[in-house]
Amino acid sequence: MAQPIFIPLEMVANGKPPYPPVLALGFRPFYLLAAAWLVFAMPMWLLIYGHGLISESHLLGPIWHAHEMLWGFTSAVIVGFLFTAVSNWTNRPTPRGWPLLFIASLWLAARILLLTPWSEIGALVETLFFVAAAIGIAQPLFRSGNRRNYFFVGLLLIFALLSAAHHYSLLTDVVWFTARQIEFLMLTVVLLIITVITGRIMPMFTANAIQGAPVHKRSWLDRSAVVATLAMGLSLIFLPETISKWIAVAAALIHLFRWWGWAPHWTLRKPIVWILHGSYLWMPIGFLLYAIPGSWSPMASLLATHALTVGLIAGLCIGMMTRTARGHTGRPLQASKAEVTAYILTMAAAMIRVLLPMIWPEWYRLLTSLSGLLLTIAFAIYLVKFFPWLMQPRADRKPG
Template identity: 45%
Template sequence: MAPFTAVKRAQPPAAQEGPGFALWQLGFRPFYLLASAFAALSIGLWAMQFAGWLPGAYLQGPLWHAHEMLFGFALAVIVGFLFTAGRNWSGQPTPVGLPLAALAALWVAGRVLVLTPFAWTAAVVNAAFPLACAVALAIPLVTARNRRNYFFIGLLLVLSGAAFAFHLSALGVVQTPTWIGIQLALDVLLFTMAVMGGRVIPMFTNNGISGANATRHPLIEKVALGSLIALPISDAMGLPSLVVAAIAVPAALVHVVRWLLWQPWKTLNNTLVLVLHLAYAWIPVHLALRVLALHGWVSPSLATHALTVGAAGGLIIGMMVRTARGHTARILRADQVDTACFVLVLLAALVRIFVPLVAPSQTLAAVLVSGAFWTLGFGLYALRYWAVLTRPRLDGKPG
């Protein structure tokens, strides 16, 4: 079977979609739907603005594009995942119903306000969203004394601070460069993906593929995650590029070793697992490109997009499909539409990074083509999963 071949199965006869509107029954439902629709719309508009095809400006520049992808798109997915997983980790309820709808409305308000002259209101709302989500996640985790996952509360608090720092800089209230808030959010995103990837990818590999024997080596785990803590510290201290490279090169190598221990070559016949392995492989690519960018050999934008389009985009589309299927009692097998979403997002990453790398003069064309692939991939997910995310579970259970 080819790597991206999907197997389509009928649902069991007893599995019937029940009546009712289930969007507010668990965190992944509204935030996956909002994030996928926003990803398609925002990147489509940004690509047209980049090409000069919009009569006006959608966003005020590349930093605001980064802001919306990090504090809008990626953060929505992270929150949806944490609210869903947090219930399983703690055995305690996470926001549902009206509180969940209120948090979703706060997120939407942040996306709208950045397009208006109400800059202070936008700053407060965009900092308040991850802060409110941190509190909402802390309640079940602390109640259950689930200390292993307390650090996710801290990550949301850091993202709240990063968002506020970005806005304060943009407002001229503080003199720090605006990009510092973006870099901090990128560092948090990278660390979050490394932590969650290390937890779920080998587990999903072993659960989905008989005899896969995906393993985690304690020393490799410590070095892999430790290196991703050392990098932002070196950035914050303004250490010379040679020192940063001395951290990033071993970090890239150890993440390759970590990935190989998960037996990625054994996943070729399981698309739902393969997509996660392919996405994680972009992390060492990002680190390698970052080293090259430090020496001026490639544009720093390529390293950033290897992380955001390649690693984050791939992991997000893979996890959104898997968790949406699993938490609505559907078969954990990618169908043809799911596979198309995976391929489109992967193509978006390949075009966005490697075309400008080998032919810098074609950067505009790469942005447009990559943007089209990305918009189609996430737009297709939103259309495909609207019915899944808004209807009750097939087995009639809550969630």
């Protein structure tokens, strides 16, 4: 039988792993890379947006911004989370040590190359990254027979396929789907992952943190939310507006009902929990904004997308990145003032980016820049706070 290619933490000399602490588990390098990349890429986008800065990549302007927020920042957080979670689910090692360094290096190389004249090579490297990440979770899942989570392997391979398709649509004259349609397909897959994961963790986190909270987990509602999310995403691409708008309304109501069942109003004194609930609320808000006809508000669709990307995705990322990093570095699950500040800045960035332009559309450019600045500061706070912890062994001296 073939031996696993990833070294379990127990298979080390003198009880010390043969690699630095930052390579002990997937969340460590990928959370640092994700935060650092947002701190770099968001100001870069504001320079492109405000001053017309142009790179020599085939990804230009808003297309580069969308690509780097979905296939760059968001994918790093998802892969870091999955490498950590799959290890817990299966009690088997995911990539760590030098294999983890190799996979993280693929991600970083793609980010750099996609800013240069060698961006076509970056497209290939990015696709290889997703394939390597899929292999990284496939081995422990398949060896342990954890069938419940096999689909995550397929979703990472879909990331690879959509990455290749996005680049192909921009590099060739052959267009099956436009770049914008592929971006929305990628966003839909990310929303599916969020829908599944939040259904597992939100009731548990809330019940564990707040004694007596009336948390309700309904399996039928979780399944309905998955179907509604997929239907909403696909309908906005393939169905007439008159149909897709009603699907978006139905999806928003399902997610809103689901969210309320998790007792969000009980979490206000627990910032490390309320950030997750506050972020999830942007899912139904975004879906409702998609339901607004373009004839009523030409900006509604764009604002809806940013409700999902800034409010939902960035909010959940900052929440899970702090919680996971605290828990897996042996520290209490209690947000500090720095983390609470990052949470507030992220939610403020979403409100400024999504809600205020509906009131003052003439200030749209200024509000967009202010939102991007606040989001950059939020993740810079994370980087400063957690960089030392993620580079050092666990505080309780346990492996991981």
